[in-house]
Amino acid sequence: MSTLEIRNAVLAYAGHVVAKELSLSFVRPEVVSIIGPNGSGKSTLLKALGRLLVPTQGAVYLNGQNMQKLSVNATAKELSVLPQSAQAPGDMTIRDLAMCGRMPYQSALSAVGAEDARAVEKALKATGLLQMQHRRLDKLSGGERQRAWLAMAIAQEPKILLLDEPTTYLDIHYQLELMELVRRLHKELNITVIMVMHDLNHAARFSQRLIAVKNGKIMADGSVAEVFTKETLESLYDVSVEILDAGAGEFQQKVCFPYKAGKI
Amino acid sequence: MAVFSTAAYEDTRARVRGSVMLTGSLLLILLMAAGITAGTAEVSMQEIVDIAMGAIHTENYTIIYHLRMPRVLCGALSGANLALAGCILQGMLRNPLADPGIIGVTAGAGLAAMALMLVAPELTSLVPFAAFGGALAAVTAVFLLAWDHGVHPLRMILAGVALAAFFGGGQTALSVFYAERIQGTVTWLAGGFGGAGWQHVRMILPYSLVGIFAALCSYRRLNALQLGDEVASSLGIDVQKSRVFLIILSALLAGSAVSVAGLLGFVGLIVPHIMRLTVGSDFEFLLPASAIFGALLLVGADTAARTIFNPIEVPVGIFLSFLGAPFFLYLLKRRLR
Numbered sequence: 001m002s003t004l005e006i007r008n009a010v011l012a013y014a015g016h017v018v019a020k021e022l023s024l025s026f027v028r029p030e031v032v033s034i035i036g037p038n039g040s041g042k043s044t045l046l047k048a049l050g051r052l053l054v055p056t057q058g059a060v061y062l063n064g065q066n067m068q069k070l071s072v073n074a075t076a077k078e079l080s081v082l083p084q085s086a087q088a089p090g091d092m093t094i095r096d097l098a099m100c101g102r103m104p105y106q107s108a109l110s111a112v113g114a115e116d117a118r119a120v121e122k123a124l125k126a127t128g129l130l131q132m133q134h135r136r137l138d139k140l141s142g143g144e145r146q147r148a149w150l151a152m153a154i155a156q157e158p159k160i161l162l163l164d165e166p167t168t169y170l171d172i173h174y175q176l177e178l179m180e181l182v183r184r185l186h187k188e189l190n191i192t193v194i195m196v197m198h199d200l201n202h203a204a205r206f207s208q209r210l211i212a213v214k215n216g217k218i219m220a221d222g223s224v225a226e227v228f229t230k231e232t233l234e235s236l237y238d239v240s241v242e243i244l245d246a247g248a249g250e251f252q253q254k255v256c257f258p259y260k261a262g263k264i
Numbered sequence: 265m266a267v268f269s270t271a272a273y274e275d276t277r278a279r280v281r282g283s284v285m286l287t288g289s290l291l292l293i294l295l296m297a298a299g300i301t302a303g304t305a306e307v308s309m310q311e312i313v314d315i316a317m318g319a320i321h322t323e324n325y326t327i328i329y330h331l332r333m334p335r336v337l338c339g340a341l342s343g344a345n346l347a348l349a350g351c352i353l354q355g356m357l358r359n360p361l362a363d364p365g366i367i368g369v370t371a372g373a374g375l376a377a378m379a380l381m382l383v384a385p386e387l388t389s390l391v392p393f394a395a396f397g398g399a400l401a402a403v404t405a406v407f408l409l410a411w412d413h414g415v416h417p418l419r420m421i422l423a424g425v426a427l428a429a430f431f432g433g434g435q436t437a438l439s440v441f442y443a444e445r446i447q448g449t450v451t452w453l454a455g456g457f458g459g460a461g462w463q464h465v466r467m468i469l470p471y472s473l474v475g476i477f478a479a480l481c482s483y484r485r486l487n488a489l490q491l492g493d494e495v496a497s498s499l500g501i502d503v504q505k506s507r508v509f510l511i512i513l514s515a516l517l518a519g520s521a522v523s524v525a526g527l528l529g530f531v532g533l534i535v536p537h538i539m540r541l542t543v544g545s546d547f548e549f550l551l552p553a554s555a556i557f558g559a560l561l562l563v564g565a566d567t568a569a570r571t572i573f574n575p576i577e578v579p580v581g582i583f584l585s586f587l588g589a590p591f592f593l594y595l596l597k598r599r600l601r
Binding site for chain 2: 051075077081087092134153
């Protein structure tokens with residue numbers, strides 16, 4: 001198990017400050033969704049947590065150590081980030097992509113070891129891609145391709161997995177499939193999953209904790225029951241919403257029904 | 265059933281890659297031998313073997329040892345270097361149309377060599393050094409122009425284009441001011457191995473050995489960079505450091521090739537591109553295949569260029585363009601269909 005913390009961070013893009021005084025901590029394996037309006041800084045926050053963006057002030061701590069002081073490689077063994085819409089050459093196979101996840105464990109000339117093969121096998125099995133591991137990426141559906149990227153991240157054997165809007169461009173079937181996969185990976189591998197989510201109902205259903213970000217500030221941080229409320233969502237998105245109970249049989253959940261832009 | 269078919273796929277891919285490398289290597293050896301044998305003076309294989317073993321008093325010793333051997337070696341090394349440089353740049357910049365020209369190598373080498381030949385014709389023997397210096401100076405300039413908290417691919421390409429235009433202007437200015445001396449530079453600018461000797465081999469060899477080794481060791485970095493900066497960084501690759509390293513590496517490879525071969529623009533673009541279509545985009549195979557076929561292409565083209573139209577020797581650069589461009593277009597068209 002690994003811990004991740006961001007303390008008093010200022011995040012800036014090209015000299016433009018996006019977020020100030022950010023502090024968050026992730027100390028146990030859980031599924032966390034970061035929600036918030038466009039341009040609120042949620043992707044920037046995820047980048048900072050994943051070491052893709054260095055805070056201009058403050059720092060990110062991985063297992064209590066300042067991440068900037070760790071080697072990139074050491075970070076990569078603990079933490080994996082999947083950016084939105086990553087692209088790979090179409091002639092790569094699923095297995096090739098998964099094998100890339102082993103890079104932090106390999107040196108310039110080392111051969112692929114038994115440990116690498118085992119981790120890749122496990123990642124392919126976990127994502128349900130073992131049977132089609134030799135398929136080319138350009139022959140896959142959007143959902144399969146997203147799972148292939150997830151297989152790469154899992155082959156890295158991270159303790160913390162960061163996903164930036166993993167369900168974008170997927171239809172509802174693949175969205176559900178992917179979210180169920182994320183939940184299963186969290187349970188089976190006992191890892192922390194932190195993801196930026198656009199779909200509030202997926203966020204509420206598949207995560208244990210929600211972080212609401214607006215204008216570069218943390219507006220709310222807590223369990224789904226605490227954050228997924230009419231008051232919070234209305235002021236977060238500046239909309240009018242109603243929280244409803246909905247479901248079918250054993251699948252019962254709270255859903256948010258936004259019915260008007262702006263508050264009535 | 266599914267397991268069987270995927271294993272078969274893996275087999276075909278490995279077989280294609282293996283046979284491409286093997287055929288390439290064999291063809292390269294054959295072509296190098298042919299390059300030494302072919303020409304106005306007929307020589308036998310036996311004589312070549314004797315000379316390679318150290319015999320020095322055979323009939324055609326001077327021609328073979330001092331003219332053809334270094335020429336073939338220069339061709340092979342420049343070809344491998346240019347193709348590797350192009351291969352690295354295409355991967356690093358994530359742009360299939362990148363070639364060594366894009367980092368200013370061609371423009372810098374061209375201007376420096378031309379300036380030396382026109383302004384101080386008595387120093388013409390120093391042209392390779394001037395070209396190498398010009399190439400490295402241009403790369404440094406492109407680098408500094410493109411640097412802003414790291415090298416961004418698009419900025420790099422724009423800086424390269426701007427610098428090429430600037431240096432091209434310099435070349436035009438030189439050819440206007442020294443119009444009466446321009447004759448001698450034209451051949452060099454067209455690219456070729458006409459005057460290649462052992463001093464040229466000695467010049468390119470160290471860069472080739474180090475460069476080829478370093479390039480072949482960089483396949484994992486390049487594979488990672490191919491997935492985008494953020495993924496590469498998430499995989500534990502220091503993106504900026506890798507870029508700097510790879511730019512320096514391709515500059516040395518291309519610069520040393522241009523210094524002995526003149527402006528051979530096409531190899532660095534077309535060879536990696538064709539190899540990507542045949543062995544795929546995994547740099548573990550793409551790099552060695554590019555090196556082999558780059559060498560093969562230049563040795564073959566040079567031999568053809570100086571024998572087919574005998575006794576006229578066509579500069580290999582011209583030969584390559586007329587041969588390569590249509591083939592390249594054919595490939596693109598086939599691929600787009």
